[in-house]
Amino acid sequence: MQQFESIFQCPVCASAMKIVENKSVVCDQNHTFDIAKQGYVNFLTRPVRSEYDKDLFEARKIVIDSGLYKPLHSKIREIMGEEKALKVLDTGCGEGSHLSHILGTSSEAVGVGIDIAKEGILSASKYYNDIIWCVGDLANSPFREESFDVVLNILSPANYIEFNRLLKQDGLLIKVVPKSGYLKEIREMFYQETYSNEQTVERFIERFQQVETFELSYKIPLNQALIQPLLRMTPLTWNKIEADKEIHLPEISIDLEILVGRKN
Template identity: 35%
Template sequence: MLKKKKEYAIDHLKTTVGAIACPKCHSAFDLLDNGLVCQNNHHFDLSKKGTIHFPLHHMESDYDHQMLEHRRNMIQKGLYQPIEKEIARIILNQGEIGLIVDMGAGEGSILERLIRNNDISGTKMGFDLSKDGVVLASDFSKEAFWFIGDVTNMPFKDESVDTLLNIFSPSHYEEMGRVLKKEGLVIKVIPEENYLKELRELFYYDEQAKQQYSNEKVYQKFLKDMQLIEEKRITYHFVVEKEDFQDVLMMSPMHWGASIQAKEHARDNYFQKLTIDVKILVGKKY
């Protein structure tokens, strides 16, 4: 008989409760039938989807259900497969895997594919600020525990996480250093200058300045706050089938800043190849 999402969540929490901590007071949690309670009696209940809302105040994410579904469709078609393979190699080379946390997991597909397509053991958790993203990620509740969380106040004990995945997501290095074990790894993926350049050229065809892109500040921030162990640039072209073109157009925030005319221009200018250009950074805390 297939388990309910809430039952899968309880199973995951049984193995991870020793690593997580109350975001209000940072004390340890006990696992209840309906969620978690800390030593100071702060309760965090499981939803019907088997997720928990950890942020202590109202926080909004611009990533809505519609955009995340378009994104999921393309990720599941293998949009990031070469990147996933490289991340899997890095994780598997660690030896004992332990606890993997995907911070900024979106709708969960990248972590789910890492688990499904590679022999990666250990325990896995993924979180995002977007409630819509976490609800979608709960479709993968067998593979990992999913929760709504804030990168600036993660519900983990000091030095409890073996691997932090930070893929196209915001970072908070002080908090990442707090939760990461002494020999733990951060695997961060940042876009390079040609990432999704075809989309940029379409949506900003009437704004030349926005067609240029650099993540140098993000890269330098990583070098300043983390001990760089390894870096690798991965560049390739992904074949875009005509039936997937709408998903490609809507899968990223790029269209948010485009004019009405540019959006119409984009819809009418199908392209067959999409450039993926990223840098994978692997680091430890100092």
């Protein structure tokens, strides 16, 4: 982390920050954020209640590690290009598996993940110690302007003003949004309404230049062991699952749109 201390900026007063004795990140005005023993930094200035808990993040890790999103990870790697030493920030990174799989083990890229849910970052820092993990608000992030070549925003809320600030001049924003068929077998079990991403896509196009979009749709046969984690990985299905109900789910649909924009 010491090597990359220049990427940090105080979320309270916006002044530069230093890593002190590998124990805390401290700004010029002495606002101090401790480095936890697991290696992550908590930049929140007040506690935030999250609907995402430990169980949900464990479930997401099992599902992502199973390879369900492998085509997404490969496509994002392809979009980011060949340049090795990219600085990549994942905003709303959850438990960190997407970022870790995207960068891969041999990558020279520098990965940074931020999420407002401490349980997510705790899990990320336990499993992936070659990435810088931060608890923080992506709308008021603890990073200096023009610090990143790539900002990722996968199935998470966005703040385009902040993403623009964080990107280098020719930086790329890569946002992944669900399309109507995403996990539709589960949606059909629990709700009637269909999902539309129209407004999200419109907002992205208004705010970023040279937008390219890629659609990624596939079905994967489901190993029965993945059914419970798949149901547990979204807060939307909570309280709606009867514990011992047997669920038949032979396959699952992934239907995503990848929006790629250049900094304005």
